[in-house]
Amino acid sequence: MHAQQPGCDILLTNGKIIDGSGNNWYYGSVAIKDGKIFKMGTNLSVTAKKTIDASGLIIAPGFIDVHTHLEGDEASDPTAKSFILDGVTTCITGNCGSSNVDMAQYFRFIDSLHLSINVGSFIGHNDIRKEVMGRVNRAATTAELQQMSSLVDKAMQDGALGLSTGLIYIPGTYTKTPEIVTLAKVAAAYHGIYATHMRDEGDSVTEAIEEALTIGREARIPVEISHFKLSGQQNWGRSKQTVAMIEAARKEGIDVTIDQYPYTASSTSISTLIPDEILADGQDSIRARLTTPRIRNYVTTSM
Ligand SMILES: [Zn+2]
Structure with a gap:
């Protein structure tokens, strides 16, 4: 008499499993039950309501796209096909200093849409500065800096992943480094991350990287440099210099990472x-x- 085999909803068979932990890939099967991985391995003995032959395909956890700008488009396609069909199941938005200011309200809105992807968000420095100071071209007063700090604090309590800056955009361009250090410290207290669209990605890129590293060092916060690149033909090849700066900073103990576009162009607003x-x-x-x-x-x- 056969023992009753455990049942699952979906069985993916014969795929190359890349488990996302850094392990080498191996051929195997993954059993899914109630929306969760139930079993995985090379010789699974399970019954399934549905079996999908994954021969010649990779079975991997969903990718996390760390740099998106979803704001304004969330409701247009709740199935988020453009992400899902690329294997992306989690999107991080609120980048480049631009986000919703009220994170609790934003996450309630996201939940109400029942999207097919998970969404995380940074709190954007440009938007909290506009909320407190408008678009004025000057340093923040002590009171204004306190107000901005409280907004970052509230956002972190509401689940923001950290602070993002967009230092080529208004009013980020009017902001000096110490203001960002102060706000990054608030995010750091919640184990947040500092993600930055740096002040310059062209001729002054090394100064901009130095600024990002200074913020990481002084606020004791992990730094993520967004869309790490070199703008302008005269700067082509300087990645030898800029990548070396990142490697040196990591050796120094600064937790700095970078992300990149998978293409050789960039885009932003004409302003x-x-x-x-x-x-x-x-x-x-x-x-x-x-x-x-x-x-x-x-x-x-x-x-
Ligand atoms: Zn950007």
Whole structure:
């Protein structure tokens, strides 16, 4: 008499299993029950409601896309096919200093959509600075810095993964390093991460990397440099220098990591071509400046 074999819902057979822990791949099967891995191995003896032959395919945990900008598009396709079909099951948003300010409300919104992907978010420095100070081109006062710190604190309590900056965007460009160190310390107290779209990815890239590392060192926070790249043909090949800086910092004990686009282009908004001081304050101020012939001429020649 045969013993009753344990049953599962889905059995993936004959796949190359890459378990995500750094182990070598091996051929095997994965049994799934109630949405969870029930058993895995080379010779599974289980019955299944559905068997999928994974010959010639890889069976791996879902990928985590650490750099997305989902804001505004969450509801457009709850199945998130563009991610799922690439094997991505978790997206991290709120990058480059841009996020929702009220994280609790944001995560409730995400939950209400029943997306096919998991979503995590950073709290974006540009948005909390705008919330407290608008788009003014000056340093924060002590009171303003305290208000921003409380917003970061609240976001971390609500589940944010850390602080992100976008230092080529307004008002990040108006922000000096110490302000970021102060806010990064708040995130660090919750074991958060500091993710940065650096102040420069072109001619001054080494100074920008130094700034990111300084923030990591002084706030004692892991640093993730977003879309690590070199802009401008004159900078091609400088990765010998920039990658060496990251390796040296890691040897020094700074927990710094980088991510990269899988293609050789980059994209952002055209406003980054306009000098920072022209973009201060509200739309009316910007428009008024641009009607002055002298300023208009300055903007067009500097683009
Ligand atoms: Zn960015």
